[in-house]
Amino acid sequence: MRAPHALAAALALLAFAAPAVAQDDARPRTWANPVDVDYKYNFEQTHRGISYRTGADPVIVLHRDRYFLFQTLADGYWTSPNLLDWTYVQPNKWPFESNVAPAAVSDGERLYLMQSAFEPRPLLVSEHPETGQWEWHTRILPPVPGAVSRNEEGSYGEGGLPEGKLPPGPWDPGLFIDDDGKWYLYWGSSNVYPMYASEIDPAPPMRFIGEPLKLHTLHPEVHGWERFGQDHSGGLPDGTPINPYMEGAWMTKHDGRYYLQYGAPGTEFNAYANGVYVSDQPLGPFEYAPYNPVSYKPGGFVEGAGHGSTFQDRYGNWWNTGTPWIGHNWTFERRIAMFPGGFTPDGQMHFSSRFGDYPQRLPTERVADPDSLFTGWFPLSYKVEASASSTRGEFSPDRAVDENPRTFWVADRNEAGQTLTLDLGATKRVHAVQVNFADYESGVFAERPAIRTRFRILASKDGADWQVFADLSDSDRDRPNAYVEGERPVDARFIRYEHDEVAAANLAISDLRVFGTGDGSPPAAPELRVIRGEDQRNALVRITPVSNALGYNIRWGVAPDRLYLTYQVYFDDLRDMGDQLEIRALNTGVDYWFAVEAFSPDGVSELSEVVRVPAR
Structure with missing residues (x-):
């Protein structure tokens, strides 16, 4: 059994190794949120009969000098040599439902993968996950001690669980391996129950060591950012109050201290964020950090930073991932974002969302100031004059320049040659373009089409003489949030999207974002x-x-x-x-x-x- 797997792994490793060098030589030096990966359509689970791309609950792990990105409902995962060029991996062994809010951890030699579960599920392991080859670490993780089954939980009604009982799980798990080799599991996703933690014995078939510990709950009465709703309004838009949700456990150790992170207060609004409790021990007691939240982005095109992971890149820089909100086809339609950060000398964890959805430089060394990664390129496209070759109904071109992912232009026909043209108002220096597609009335695909995104970006000073800024007409990738940096900056007043192909039923663009600079003086400091x-x-x-x-x-x-x-x-x-x-x-x-x-x-x-x- 192991010999064929080893051969397959070796061959696949060679296949990955060769492109990695070429990608490193030719890779773009900048990127922008949302992260540019081929977010997967979920054909089996639609909302109101609509198929759409989505991604959430990201875990990024550096393993054997490669990055691995796991997320909810992807039927696979991504790998990258540089945090820029992401390649989708279809695993050989996916013995359960598509992963939701998975946990992943590397011990340096092996990468372990665990799904969220309401009942015992497998744990997988791989030495070289870039090959797609996985083995069983344990076929069934033992039940959480004291946890009721999912069916039993519903039978207890409003009175809650009996004394000493835990809700079914572990849902939203986080795996952590300490410096001494001990393993710990943290989990919980609820607006009623606390977060839980336990030491575990990793040796198959694995076991929980002792009874799980009950940790913290949310306290929105004193922590304003933990209030549910848009801008922490406390409830739904109609005024219905909602208890906030705590979820997405993640543990980071830094300078001898343990940072237990969690997402709150809910993924379906702009205020989704990550907070942290801190301790000198992996199981606590934990103390609430008064500087919370640690990752927060309520404004801009990318809204929301909660439920993610914290990792170090190969240069030692710290990053926090999160789940921005799209919410058009379904309230839980989402994307992936990354924010740079670090720790102060006295241990304050922090991540920067300042200009967090504008182009950033990817570091190639240790960076002291995360804000220095901002390129200085701004959206030249914001509310400029926009025109299109065709328009369906009320979905006018101006909706593609409003920095709002929930509004979009829709072409009358999804066919090659359709155009969307922006007049920047004056000649500007254009460095990069981001095309954000929307899934409008995609329906359930009767036959799965070629899921790829093809287009060209043209630039002009006068609207008559056009040059190619970027050409993706031969691309075989699906890129719902395609970010393209020009080979060199160009001076242009007009930018045109020229359509070729998209998998969705309709050509819909939520924002055609053009990034660059002007030649005037910066604004004065406001008061x-x-x-x-x-x-x-x-x-x-x-x-x-x-x-x-x-x-x-x-x-x-x-x-x-x-x-x-x-x-x-x-x-x-x-x-x-x-x-x-x-x-x-x-x-x-x-x-x-x-x-x-x-x-x-x-x-x-x-x-x-x-x-x-x-x-x-």
């Missing part, structure tokens, strides 16, 4: 005033408008030199709100410092005065 609410979880930020600003970054944190949290808002959106925005993500009893910066294609302003906002 701000911050008023802490009677409810300490809230602060009202009032900004004096800067006329030539495209938008603002409201930044805050627990020290004047730790403004790690950002709410990005565009100039016109803030104007419509009376030049003020309520930040509802604060922790009670914690002093904060706030500042604001303005940005435009001409650059970023100086930071405003940093204002102390004490707890009442």
Whole structure:
């Protein structure tokens, strides 16, 4: 049995090794969120009869100097030599339903994979997962001690579980191997039950060591960011209150301390974030970090940063992954994002979403300041004049330039030659383009088509003489969030998308994002005033408008030199709100410092005065 697998693994390894060198030589130096992978259609599980691409709950692991990306409902996974060029891998052994919120961990020699489960499931292992070859580590993980079955849970009604009983699981698991070789499992996904943890014996057939420990629950009454809903409104848009959800356990060890991360308060709104509890021991006791959340992105095109993983790249840089919200075809339609970060000398975990959906440089060495990875390229396409070769109904071209993934242009026909043209208003320096496709009325595919994305991007100074900026007309990849950097920047006033092929039933583009720079001066530094609410979880930020600003970054944190949290808002959106925005993500009893910066294609302003906002 092992000999054929070893031969297959060796042959596949050679197949992967050769392209990796070429990709490294020719790879783009920049990237942008959402991560550009071929998010998979789920043909078996549709919503309202619609097929659509989605991805969520990302786990990225560096194993044997390659990166592996696992996510929910993909029927496989991705591998990359550089965090830029992702190749989909179809595994040889997938003995259960498609993975949901999986856990993955490497011991340096082997990569282990575990799915979320309400009952015992297998654990897989692979030395070279880039080959798709997996073996059983254990065919059945033993039941969680004290856990009821999924059917039993429903029989207890509103009274909850009996004393000493646990809900079915482990759902949303996180695996962790400590420096001493001991294994730990963390899990939980609920708006009622806490997170759980246990040491486990990894030797097959595996076993839980002792009774699982009950850890923390959410406390939205004191942690503003843990409130459910859009901008932590506390409930659904119709006012229905909802208890927030805690999920997505992940453990990181740094400098002898244990950082137990979790996602909250719910994936279907802009405020999804990651928080952390910290301890000197892998099973606690854990202490809530007053600087929470650690990864947060409520504004911009990519909204949401919760339920992910933390990993180090090969240079030692820290990254946090998360789940941005799309939510058109289904409230749980999502994508994948990555944000750079790290730890302060005294142990504060932080990740940066400042300009987090604009192009970033991928580091090729250890980077001291994650914000230095921003290219300085801004969306030249925001609310510019847009025209199209055809339009279906109310889905007009202006919907493709509004930095909103839930609105989109739809062509009257999905056929080669359809065009979407943007007038940037003046000649600008164009560096990159991101084409974000939408799945509009895709239906259930009777026959699965060739799932690939083909198009060209053209550039022109005068709208008459066109040159090719990027040509994907021979691509065999599906790229619902295709990011393409030009071989060199071009000066252009007009950018045109020229269609060839897309797998969806309709040609629909949520945003044709053109990134580049202007040749003017950066905006002046804005002024701000911050008023802490009677409810300490809230602060009202009032900004004096800067006329030539495209938008603002409201930044805050627990020290004047730790403004790690950002709410990005565009100039016109803030104007419509009376030049003020309520930040509802604060922790009670914690002093904060706030500042604001303005940005435009001409650059970023100086930071405003940093204002102390004490707890009442």
